[in-house]
Structures are given as C-alpha cells and as structure tokens.
Amino acid sequence: GAVVSQHPSRVICKSGTSVKIECRSLDFQATTMFWYRQFPKKSLMLMATSNEGSKATYEQGVEKDKFLINHASLTLSTLTVTSAHPEDSSFYICSATRSRAQETQYFGPGTRLLVL
C-alpha cells in the first residue's frame, strides 16, 4: 500500500500562536511531498512542493515566512503555520509521491485548523 498520515487531525489554537502539522509516509519513502489548503466546499489549492533535503518551493501568493515547510527525511514533512490568525483556519492536506517517475500522489487524511 501507500499510506500517508497526518497529525494532528484537528487543532484549535489561539490567534498569534504557531501550529505544526506533520505529514508522514508510513510504508514508502517519499522524495516529494506537497501541501494543499482547502476551504469549505472548495477545491484544493497547492501551497508548496517539498523535496527531501532541500528548500520548499512555494506557489505564488503563499507566504513562505508564514507557512514554514521542513522536509527533514524521506518519510516526514512538516508545515508550521506561524503566528496563526483566524483567516488561516482551513483544511490542510499533504500528499506524497514515491519518486519523480511516480505520477500518483497519495494523500493524507487532512488536518483541520481552527484559529480563534
């Protein structure tokens, strides 16, 4: 199989705090991981592409200082929402691919963030 997990599944935090979301590939090594954001009843918007051992590539309009991404190993990528505000409340989903030749992305179950 190709299982991707995310932790936590949901988090509530106060405005101004930072929140870290983990994305793990459980049974395969993921050379590339992607982070998406999804608003209610909307589509997924790609935020950034994360390659193991290198800096993440952010999509236009995504603040890299706001959304810190670290891909420290072939099975783990983290997204840290710094100084969270209510407008950062959203559903964050990661995905992972086995290799550059692998076309299919395997998605995690998502993390629902609510900033009060």
Next chain:
Amino acid sequence: SQQGEEDPQALSIQEGENATMNCSYKTSINNLQWYRQNSGRGLVHLILIRSNEREKHSGRLRVTLDTSKKSSSLLITASRAADTASYFCATDSTDSWGKLQFGAGTQVVVTP
C-alpha cells in the same frame, strides 16, 4: 487560477443509476487524474489517464480523455449510496511536473 472546471457542480441520483461528470482544463497535460473525497476527509486516488490514452476502466469507473477538446469525463456505473462524495479532477501539466491543479469538484449524492 483553477486549471480544471468540473461540471456539474452537484449531482443527485438514485442507487443503481449512472453518474457522469465532466472536467475541462486549459493547458497541455502529462496526465489527468480523478480523486474522490468524503466530507472532511483526505483524497482517494481513483484513476489516472495519460495524455496519449483515450479511455480507461477501473471496476465501475470509466474515464475518457479528449485532448483536442481539453476535457475528460468520469462515469460511475450502477451507483451505490457509498459513492456519495465529492469528485475532483486534477491535471499534471507539461510545464510543471508533478504539481497537480485541481478542479472545483462535483458533489455527488446517491440516495438509496
């Protein structure tokens, strides 16, 4: 901007009926993929069709791709209540390897 646009936005059918949804896109693609998402959950990969393929089957799913019209369709045959979900198409463009651009999705409700 959204690459894929799904049509219809919502679809309500009864069990046993077929469900068809369409996706249009704008750029040249390597492949087009269909995903399913249950409410508040992650995405499940359904099927991938490459740019040189015209039709693909997987169980009760049938996907077509018309690169001249830049469109794809997903057909779910003999639908079941468990097929209730949102369905998204996603394109892997030739100028941005691996980065999927998702359509707005079609919300399908199958009533018993």
